[in-house]
Amino acid sequence: MCKVEQWLRANRRQYEVFVQVVEHLLASGxxxxxxxxxxxxxxxxxxxxxxxxxxxxxxxxxxxxxxxVFSTGPLFRAGQAWLEAVDVEWLGEPAETKDADVVQFxxxxxxxxxxxxxxxxxxxxxLGWLQRVLDAKGIGESERRQAIEALRQGxxxxxxxxxxxxxxxxxxxxPSQFVEEINRWIEPIGLPAVQTPWTExxxxxxxxxxxYYHGIVFSLYHRATGQALANGGRxxxxxxxxxxxxxxxxxxxxxxxxxxx
Amino acid sequence: xxxxxxxxxxxGRVLEEFQNLWELAGWPWPVTNGRALWFPPSSRAPGLIxxxxxxxxxxxxxxxxxxGVVGRDILEEKGAQGVLxxxxxxxxxxxxxxxxxxxxxxxxxxxVATKYPNIAHRYFAERQHxxxxxxxxxxxxxxxxxxxAPYIVDIVQTGRTLSHHHLVEVARIMESSAWLIANxxxxxxxxxxxxxxxxxxxxxxxxxxxxQR
Numbered sequence: 001m002c003k004v005e006q007w008l009r010a011n012r013r014q015y016e017v018f019v020q021v022v023e024h025l026l027a028s029g030x031x032x033x034x035x036x037x038x039x040x041x042x043x044x045x046x047x048x049x050x051x052x053x054x055x056x057x058x059x060x061x062x063x064x065x066x067x068x069v070f071s072t073g074p075l076f077r078a079g080q081a082w083l084e085a086v087d088v089e090w091l092g093e094p095a096e097t098k099d100a101d102v103v104q105f106x107x108x109x110x111x112x113x114x115x116x117x118x119x120x121x122x123x124x125x126x127l128g129w130l131q132r133v134l135d136a137k138g139i140g141e142s143e144r145r146q147a148i149e150a151l152r153q154g155x156x157x158x159x160x161x162x163x164x165x166x167x168x169x170x171x172x173x174x175p176s177q178f179v180e181e182i183n184r185w186i187e188p189i190g191l192p193a194v195q196t197p198w199t200e201x202x203x204x205x206x207x208x209x210x211x212y213y214h215g216i217v218f219s220l221y222h223r224a225t226g227q228a229l230a231n232g233g234r235x236x237x238x239x240x241x242x243x244x245x246x247x248x249x250x251x252x253x254x255x256x257x258x259x260x261x
Numbered sequence: 262x263x264x265x266x267x268x269x270x271x272x273g274r275v276l277e278e279f280q281n282l283w284e285l286a287g288w289p290w291p292v293t294n295g296r297a298l299w300f301p302p303s304s305r306a307p308g309l310i311x312x313x314x315x316x317x318x319x320x321x322x323x324x325x326x327x328x329g330v331v332g333r334d335i336l337e338e339k340g341a342q343g344v345l346x347x348x349x350x351x352x353x354x355x356x357x358x359x360x361x362x363x364x365x366x367x368x369x370x371x372x373v374a375t376k377y378p379n380i381a382h383r384y385f386a387e388r389q390h391x392x393x394x395x396x397x398x399x400x401x402x403x404x405x406x407x408x409x410a411p412y413i414v415d416i417v418q419t420g421r422t423l424s425h426h427h428l429v430e431v432a433r434i435m436e437s438s439a440w441l442i443a444n445x446x447x448x449x450x451x452x453x454x455x456x457x458x459x460x461x462x463x464x465x466x467x468x469x470x471x472x473q474r
Contacts, residue, residue, distance in 0.1 A: 078342070080322070121450040154445075156345040172449045203449060205345075223451065226324015226444040 014084070014257050017113070021086050021251060022072065024109055030068045030088065043076035046210060047087030048248065049237060055091065056239030065092030081254075089248030094234065099192040099216045102247050106220065106230060107196050109251070114260050117197035119224060123172055124191075125206030125217045127233075133169065133185045133204065151207045159205065170205040178202035192216065208233045218249070222259040229255050266453050267301075267308030269317050269326035271335070274418070275439045276311060278352040279330055283309075285467045286460035307457055318344055318442065327447035328457060333437040334416060338377045345448055347458060348441040351465055355418040357434040359384075362405050364429045367392075367412055374404035375414035384414070384434050402426035 001009070026032075035050035037043065044050060051071050055063060069089050074082040088105075090097045103122070110120070127148070134144045150158035159170045168181050175191055182189060182204075194200065198220070208217035208231065217233030232249025270279050280290050288306035291297070302308035310326050314335045321329040322343035330350065334357055357380060359373075370391040375381045378394045385392045397404065401413045402422060414434065417423060423430060441461055448454045 079319070079340070080343070123449045154341055154343070154345045156347045156443075156448075157349065160348075171455065199450075201449060206449070219445075219449070221446040221450045226321075226327065226446045228446060 010257070013260070014253065017253050017256050017260075018072070018084070018086070020112055021109065021253070022070075024112060025070045025086075025088060028068070028105070030070045033069045033071050035071045035073070037073060044073070045076050047071040047073070047075070047085065047250065048089060048210075048235070048246070049212070051087065051089060052091065052237050052239055052244050052246070056242065056244055060242060063092070066094065066096065067091045075250075084253040086251045086253065087248065088232075088251070089246050091244060091246040091248075094245050094247045097247055099234065099247065100194045102232070102249070103192070103194045103196065103218065106232070106249055107198075110220070110229070111197075113256060115222070115256075118199075119222050119259070120198040120229075121201060121221045121223060122196055122198050123201045123203050123206055123219050123221065125202070125204055125208070127207060127214050127217065129182060129186065129189060130204045130207070133166065133182065136185045137163065137166065139163075148207060149211075151205055152209065152211065156205055170203060172201035172203040175200055175202055210235070212237050215247075222255070225255065225259055227255040227258070228252060229259070262453070262456070263304050264302035264307045264453060266327035266447060266451060266457055267310055267325075268328040268330060268457070269310040269312055269320045270330045271314035271317050271332065271439070272311055273314065274355070275314065275330060275332055275353040279350075279439065282350060282352055282461070282464045282468060285464035288460070307453075315339055318342075321442050321444050324444050324446060327444050327451065327454060329442045330439050331442060333440055334377065334380070334435070336440060336442070337435065337437075338379050340379075341442060343445070345443045345445050346440055347443050347448070348461055348465070350439045350441055350461065351469065353439040354437070355416050356436050357414060358417045358423075358430045359412055359414055359432040359434060360417070360423050360428045360430050361412045362427055362429070363411075364431060366431060371412055372410040373412045373414055374401055374410035376401065377414055380434065381414040402428060 033051045033054055035044060035047055035054065051069055069091060071087045075085050077083060131144060134147060147158060160167050173181060179191060206217055206219060212235040213233040214236055215234030219228045220230040221228055230249050230251045234247040236243055236245040270276055284290055291300040291309060298311045300309040312320060314331050317329040317331040318339055318341050320326045332353060357377065372393045372395060373381050374395045374397050376397060378396050381394050395410050401415045404410045404413050417430065
């Protein structure tokens with residue numbers, strides 16, 4: 001196959017991946033929401049916040065919460081390539097939407113791709129449990145905030161240098177080992193009843209990139225690449241003095257195409 | 262064990278001290294003719310990529326290398342989005358300084374020559390002191406003497422280069438040393454990542470013990 005054919009085929013596959021995801025979402029009752037690529041003198045870096053702002057602009061009583069919505073298009077990352085992404089969200093009354101159901105939806109969506117389950121690893125973190133562990137250790141509010149911000153910025157060594165006795169909770173552990181470790185610090189917790197065909201790990205250093213996350217967060221990785229296929233979690237945002245909560249995830253289409261190929 | 266992961270190391274002052282650390286971790290340093298820049302992972306050691314310091318965070322962020330070794334100065338200047346800073350290797354220690362032929366803080370708005378425009382801007386902004394940054398890629402010490410800028414912000418290791426060029430350190434801006442950074446996906450999905458990390462932890466401990474003797 002000559003180079004141009006390879007190139008055209010790769011482009012075609014990228015479009016097929018996009019269509020496959022969108023068809024799955026439409027068939028599952030999700031509504032598309034358009035968000036601006038450029039707004040307030042900045043390129044779009046996140047669909048979630050943009051979708052929440054658009055939907056938050058309607059009269060609250062007129063919105064049929066909860067909503068299942070998605071948005072598509074590239075995301076800007078300074079100094080990096082643009083990321084083609086599809087953002088999938090359950091908005092409003094998400095307490096009714098179980099963490100496990102959202103992960104199950106991700107499993108169903110990803111199972112439509114030509115990927116080997118043994119190559120996939122889903123890593124979970126939990127901002128709520130992280131706060132409780134730090135609280136149980138007697139760490140004050142200000143230092144807790146500093147630690148979480150450090151983890152968001154990628155400063156993993158903050159934990160190892162400040163609280164070496166907590167390090168084991170900040171490395172990827174199998175679920176049973178994680179429960180054993182975390183229960184040494186806080187009252188017994190139960191993990192969401194997630195059934196995935198993938199390797200599952202828990203790691204409190206995973207906090208999600210955005211400061212609106214407050215509960216479970218997760219990243220889906222392929223072992224062969226250094227890229228996340230999906231990132232997501234439970235969040236709360238304030239729009240016009242009203243709290244809107246939700247849970248969802250972002251799929252990175254280029255990363256999917258790369259591992260399929 | 263058969264290694265699969267690769268470490269990208271910054272050329273220059275970091276690389277000079279890194280070889281010792283690598284060997285203390287138990288991995289043989291690759292035999293090189295001095296020109297080879299890539300050594301794939303083998304049964305004896307993780308792979309090695311030798312690259313420019315400012316490219317290391319990008320190589321790790323994109324998953325070309327699972328780990329990177331780069332100066333704190335570069336992480337602060339270029340940012341380290343999408344990577345994890347996991348260990349201070351305590352090698353290639355130096356500091357970033359404001360220097361000038363005259364030993365006093367700039368009087369009023371001033372021009373500063375540097376390879377670190379972001380750090381310089383942040384440092385002076387925090388002190389609410391107006392500056393104009395002239396970005397250079399080398400030979401900063403000349404800038405005050407050829408009329409380009411009366412002050413420079415540059416890396417200082419021993420201070421000899423500054424004194425050789427009749428410059429004095431006016432202020433210490435930040436400490437720097439080489440850091441181990443990691444790609445989050447490899448860090449969280451490969452058991453070997455922990456092996457490599459523990460290898461470096463042990464090597465740093467041994468190096469510090471050697472220094473204390």
